[in-house]
Amino acid sequence: MKATAIEFQNVSKCFDNANKNAVNNLNLTIQEGEFITILGSSGCGKTTLLKMINKLYEPDTGEILIFGKNSQQLDAVELRRGIGYVIQQVGLFPHMTIQQNIALLPKILKWEPARIEKLVDDLLTMVELAPAEYKNRFPSQLSGGQQQRVGLARALAADPAIMLFDEPFGAIDAITRTMLQDEILRIHYELQKTFVFVTHDINEAFKLGNRVIVMNGGQVLQFDTPEKIIQQPADPFVEKLIQSAITQQEFWGRYK
Numbered sequence: 723m724k725a726t727a728i729e730f731q732n733v734s735k736c737f738d739n740a741n742k743n744a745v746n747n748l749n750l751t752i753q754e755g756e757f758i759t760i761l762g763s764s765g766c767g768k769t770t771l772l773k774m775i776n777k778l779y780e781p782d783t784g785e786i787l788i789f790g791k792n793s794q795q796l797d798a799v800e801l802r803r804g805i806g807y808v809i810q811q812v813g814l815f816p817h818m819t820i821q822q823n824i825a826l827l828p829k830i831l832k833w834e835p836a837r838i839e840k841l842v843d844d845l846l847t848m849v850e851l852a853p854a855e856y857k858n859r860f861p862s863q864l865s866g867g868q869q870q871r872v873g874l875a876r877a878l879a880a881d882p883a884i885m886l887f888d889e890p891f892g893a894i895d896a897i898t899r900t901m902l903q904d905e906i907l908r909i910h911y912e913l914q915k916t917f918v919f920v921t922h923d924i925n926e927a928f929k930l931g932n933r934v935i936v937m938n939g940g941q942v943l944q945f946d947t948p949e950k951i952i953q954q955p956a957d958p959f960v961e962k963l964i965q966s967a968i969t970q971q972e973f974w975g976r977y978k
């Protein structure tokens with residue numbers, strides 16, 4: 723049986739100076755190996771939820787369990803080593819080559835140089851960047867989509883059990899974005915790790931997630947498989963979301 727990777731129990735968080743909770747009484751359970759997407763409009767609490775998983779934020783109330791352990795009792799640095807984190811701004815170090823960027827954490831962990839070299843080559847191949855061509859370049863010598871691939875490779879370098887993605891493809895053109903979505907599905911299939919992926923794009927959320935969390939106003943409105951959400955939206959907001967996607971599709975269909 724698969725383990726429970728992430729569990730939120732009655733989790734709320736209110737930022738200083740805010741008059742309401744950024745996330746409000748979240749209860750959710752994510753199994754090991756799932757690909758969970760979190761969908762919701764700007765400001766609904768997606769990033770706050772994600773950052774509580776790797777302890778960049780602490781909840782005010784409630785508990786977060788990571789593989790059964792209360793995250794409050796876990797050391798933040800140690801925890802983050804086991805949780806890859808990919809964000810839209812990528813955040814590669816500009817003065818380091820691609821190879822050095824990806825090798826950062828394995829170096830801290832004092833891996834043998836030969837093992838690191840092989841790992842970097844393997845990871846670059848996995849994200850479809852030819853190692854010989856790219857590993858000695860600097861981030862500024864790569865396109866945005868290529869930098870995002872390196873960001874993904876770097877996050878995978880320490881072989882984390884959990885991967886968090888915060889709108890990683892938000893600034894990428896539609897064609898490249900579709901390609902990256904297909905690749906991330908393949909990588910998830912190959913690695914069978916737990917992925918939690920934030921997006922405000924309904925098509926992306928329903929394409930990638932085996933289950934989708936729909937949020938609004940700091941709350942989870944529905945957490946279910948794409949089929950179930952489409953067939954039985956649990957809330958008028960969810961219904962509106964799905965209707966907007968259908969309307970958009972119809973628009974394209976009209977001219978095809």
Ligand SMILES: Nc1ncnc2c1ncn2[C@@H]1O[C@H](COP(=O)(O)OP(=O)(O)OP(=O)(O)O)[C@@H](O)[C@H]1O
Pocket residue numbers: 737738740744762763764765766767768769770771922
């Ligand atoms: N560090 C912070 N300090 C104060 N308020 C914050 C902070 N981070 C987020 N908030 C507030 O908490 C709420 C949720 O923000 P969050 O960043 O989680 O939203 P989001 O769903 O990720 O939005 P977006 O799609 O725009 O990234 C917002 O009202 C936001 O203004």
Ligand SMILES: [Mg+2]
Pocket residue numbers: 768769770888
């Ligand atoms: Mg956000």
